[in-house]
Amino acid sequence: MNSTVFSSGQKAFAVPKPDLKALIDPSSIVVIGASPDPTRIGGRPLAQMRDYGYSGSIYCINPRYREVQGFPCYPDVASLPATPDAALLSVNADAGLDEIERCAALGVKAAIVFSAGFAELGTEEGIARQARLRDIAARTGMAIIGPNCLGVANFNSGAIASFNLFAPQSGSKRAAIVSQSGALAAAIYASASQAGFGISHVVTTGNEACLDLSDFIEYFADAPDIDVVLSYVEQVRDGPRFLAAARRLKRNGKLLVAYKVGRSAKGAEAAQSHTAALAGNDRAYREAFRAAGVIEARNVAELVDISYLHRFAAGTPVGGVGVLSVSGAACVALADEFAEGGHPLPTFDAELQKELRTLVPAYGMVANPVDMTANVVNDDATLPTLVRLVGRSDAVSAIVTCGSANVMRKPWADIARDPERPKKLLITVDTLCNAREEAEASGFAYFNDMTRAARALCAYLSNAKATAEDAHIPPSPAVLSARASLARLKEAGRTALSEVEGKVLLQEIGVDAVADRLVHSPEEAAAAVLALGEPAVLKLVSPDVLHKTEIGGVRLGVVGEAAARAAYDDILASAQRLAPDARIDGISVQPYVTDGVEVLVGFTRDPVFGWMVTVGLGGVFTELLGDAETRLAPVSPQVAEEMFRKLKGFALLDGFRGAPKADVAAAAHAVALLSQFAVAAGDLMSEFEINPLLVRPKGALAADAVVVLSPEN
Amino acid sequence: MNSTVFSSGQKAFAVPKPDLKALIDPSSIVVIGASPDPTRIGGRPLAQMRDYGYSGSIYCINPRYREVQGFPCYPDVASLPATPDAALLSVNADAGLDEIERCAALGVKAAIVFSAGFAELGTEEGIARQARLRDIAARTGMAIIGPNCLGVANFNSGAIASFNLFAPQSGSKRAAIVSQSGALAAAIYASASQAGFGISHVVTTGNEACLDLSDFIEYFADAPDIDVVLSYVEQVRDGPRFLAAARRLKRNGKLLVAYKVGRSAKGAEAAQSHTAALAGNDRAYREAFRAAGVIEARNVAELVDISYLHRFAAGTPVGGVGVLSVSGAACVALADEFAEGGHPLPTFDAELQKELRTLVPAYGMVANPVDMTANVVNDDATLPTLVRLVGRSDAVSAIVTCGSANVMRKPWADIARDPERPKKLLITVDTLCNAREEAEASGFAYFNDMTRAARALCAYLSNAKATAEDAHIPPSPAVLSARASLARLKEAGRTALSEVEGKVLLQEIGVDAVADRLVHSPEEAAAAVLALGEPAVLKLVSPDVLHKTEIGGVRLGVVGEAAARAAYDDILASAQRLAPDARIDGISVQPYVTDGVEVLVGFTRDPVFGWMVTVGLGGVFTELLGDAETRLAPVSPQVAEEMFRKLKGFALLDGFRGAPKADVAAAAHAVALLSQFAVAAGDLMSEFEINPLLVRPKGALAADAVVVLSPEN
The missing domain is CATH 3.30.1490.20 (ATP-grasp fold, A domain)
Structure with a gap:
């Protein structure tokens, strides 16, 4: 956990580290502005804490009552018989600020600020209030969430410091929602309820005056009762801190799934207007997520479904999907969904097909998808045997069975008991009736919609793939030396490098130049x-x-x-x-040089996440068709090569129309070095581009380089 | 309705037209193979007809009983006291064939054949049985559905001639499912139930030995109790007949929504294996749907959602979408969804924004999406006024309101009563609680998932757009004359035209050539x-x-x-x-000619739907990047121009890097004429391509033409 509550660029003070446990798992709470009416904002948290069986102490502050909804009530915080862990503020902005000061003086460790009237108004007064709140946190180290938030709910302890109404959920609960929007947090919770996926914590960060998204991701990275974090993201305030938190969570075997809005031009425009955030590049978010092993969900339902899948994961899935269905039509539909999701079903090898055929009639399919045909109903042992056979294939890391619960019920239970049951992610799609409990009890992730199952699984598998590629890349000595050269040029007052100087720099980095x-x-x-x-x-x-x-x-x-x-x-x-x-x-x-294919290697500096590297084929391919691949720098040679291979025009590098194949490995090696250099150079540079890099049958040569030094710093 | 039960290519006999009403809306039914056990295939239809209150006569055939589930039972059809409209066959294949013969002899008009054991087996025996079934239909004109089908259900009359178990639905029911898969029909019905969308008919066509998809689409085109048909499509057997049925349905103000599988390579492979259908090009289906005003759904949920929207449509929507939400985050999320669905939210004009601002606080948004902010809860009149204002905009044909039912309940009712309420498609998204009945009663289509609402609406609007472009294009005299020239060349034994002859033909059509x-x-x-x-x-x-x-x-x-x-x-x-x-x-x-941009105009003949026209930029654009647009021929010049404009590389035609703009209108005119010619030529030709067509600053010139005559005919 970082040692101050400030975003980067702020000076650090020697203050106590904010205690997020007191915020998320408080042993006692005071509700300031408590209401006896359980439908009002100041009354809802009390009613819900009672309903959810919160066992900590609850105090109320309201000068008009001695008791509120059965809890003791005091005229002011000074009158409290003990110091609570956390204070919940359901009063107006100015009153709230005064109360927080008083709480801090008493030693209250955390505050949840519902109150609006801060920076979100865009007024001078609101901005000043928010600055005061930050100042309190900075001075006292208090863990303050909000203002203008829906609060924090902990369904494990029953500490519901939120005025959102949460319908009770059943099932095991090891998943936290961390959301930059209260409305979306509520929608995600409702969607999870519908999908039968239990949520243990809801955290809504509001204006993020003091604590932000990354603080809570970091907290849940170390929380023993959490396996997965579902996050609604509008803006990341400090890219490196977010990446560190996300990587920590991942290292601890947990999963972060993020729903980031503002993907489209129109959406980004609305996001900008809504959050007044600095205009981070949406693609940078996507690539930062990929680099840190965060799975991106495209909507609320996907956010829930991907998170839900993680409960049933058996290790990191690295292969493809095997599909077994009682309906040929469902086989075709699922084959489409997986292909469109980037995970076309792998065709089983001849031997496996032969084994499957012993159980599947001639008019069924065995190549994957497996159309077991309605014949499967005749013998309950058929499906478990098919699952076991398919599970042995190395090409398969997840098995999707599809059919109605009437047919599947018995096989589910048999598979659960089978000692040879595959150690793979098992999913069942039952489009007809609700047999969730039975399927889950047998270790199957349960869906009643083929498309949702397939989309969630594709996103889940993509992440596993991305993770396998993820690697920490320290800068090489040559890169560090080149950085020093660049720093010297900057100190000497240079603003840009000539083509010749640029090429010298590249050669120092280890990239050949014409x-x-x-x-x-x-x-x-x-x-x-x-x-x-x-x-x-x-x-x-x-x-x-x-x-x-x-x-x-x-x-x-x-x-x-x-x-x-x-x-x-x-x-x-x-x-x-x-x-x-x-x-x-x-x-x-x-x-x-006439035997090279021209590619461009461009770098842009995202204000949130730093240097991004883009590769594309020259000319109209990149300019007109947008046929380019971008990643967060640095990239490994493996990732750089994959970037080239993902270009639609990759065939031009791959021996198009009888031309010799270009040395893509050499180009990828150059891109990796250049990306390391960009990261090492950091804010020394403001522009960096190699265009073209000539990829020859053997080797790759930079024919031109643009290096512009940043004016400030 | 077509006058025979045969697919094209079969000879027509003078037999009575099959009576589909007797199949779908029978006044009496005999169940052959009736079972007293309501869980068995022969027992389920009886149990369901009783539960759904079928008022027609029901007879059973089973030599072992005098009464089955309360219905009179006879040893054989000859013993029946009256001739029923329809016979339901729940016996084995061979017995079923004999029974159908007997029913036909009695004058039974329709038969529903559950029995498997026909062509789906792929065996000689099965194929012979199916031929016999076709023969019965051909001789007698009996309307036979199946074999190997789940049957037909009519929830308006309670005639449930199906062994699928249908959970009862509430709500108005004017929607028919017509499905080439029983399992998918059941899944679609279940999904509709979940979405609160009532289904009136389910038709599963099985092996389609006699009647196929198009027959039922045609039937529902004229059925007074149906507004929308939800179709699961694996294969169309006769393209022109399908198109005619779909267009008839559309002309009658109804909507056909189709979920077609086999979109991906892997899916097409599985579909081929599953249906043994002739390998129709998936793109041809897509374009045929577009040309006939069929909306394509990408999955089961979309199929249901798009169909559901049609209930709330007020005329053909031709504009964009206005979004009003109480949450800024939902605004951003919806802006993304509509942009990604091809319908970016139009920005409201300054005057409308000014009017909206009188009701929306400064920190809300008014440009579209409209972030009303939580402020809207303070005055119930705000939302109705905003809806009325937005509804006046010509840029808007659908309005999506988003917020919890708690906030929206009162405004929904007020909007319903508002005499100035916009005559536009109104949709409400309530992600939190279930207030479907209230919203629907106020004339709002109700969703509890933003993404599903947006995707369905985008698909719905795309169709309206496509339809506006749809036009019947008769061949011009020049085209007919060119066709005659080509026929003469063919009669003279020619197999292909030389480049010079090809150009002469183009000039006859009205297309300039170099x-x-x-x-x-x-x-x-x-x-x-x-x-x-x-x-x-x-x-x-x-x-x-x-x-x-x-x-x-x-x-x-x-x-x-x-x-x-x-x-x-x-x-x-x-x-x-x-x-x-x-x-x-x-x-x-x-x-x-140095001032032309090279494009290619290619034609391919789909075995199901006939000639398709493709335009693309020359060289790597089409070959490598697949940057091409395809439509079902013929196309109008307007559609042809849109095809060019949709190319990713369109900028090359539009004055790229200071070049003069190419005469796209002339190119589009040429494409339209060529597409008319292809249709007129029909199966005279087997190959037809103009590559390149040089699109000059003024005019377009064909520089080469390939015309290959088809060998057979």
């Missing part, structure tokens, strides 16, 4: 062509000419001294004729 | 260059040379007689050197 010599006479040009290798390219170098070819500023395939001299003169003459005012720095001579 | 002259001497080449216009292109014409450039077979930009002669000689010399064995037909001279 040799390049700036010449100033026909003779120098001839010598350069001989020295660098023929054929050569000659290019005009001018800060004023953007499109060199348009003014005859480029000659390709120059061979021999005479041609070099002529090309030099031609370019200058052409430039003088067509761009008479352009300043000319000279002519650049480079070897003419 | 002029083209085949020359056989340097002098002819020079004359052709002068005649056709400079600069020119000279190309080798040889049946043996696929890639002309590789052997120096192309000269671009030829200007002047001397250059023309030289180019002619060069090409021949080069060809003789590099491809000495190639047969040479001559050299083709064409004007060198």
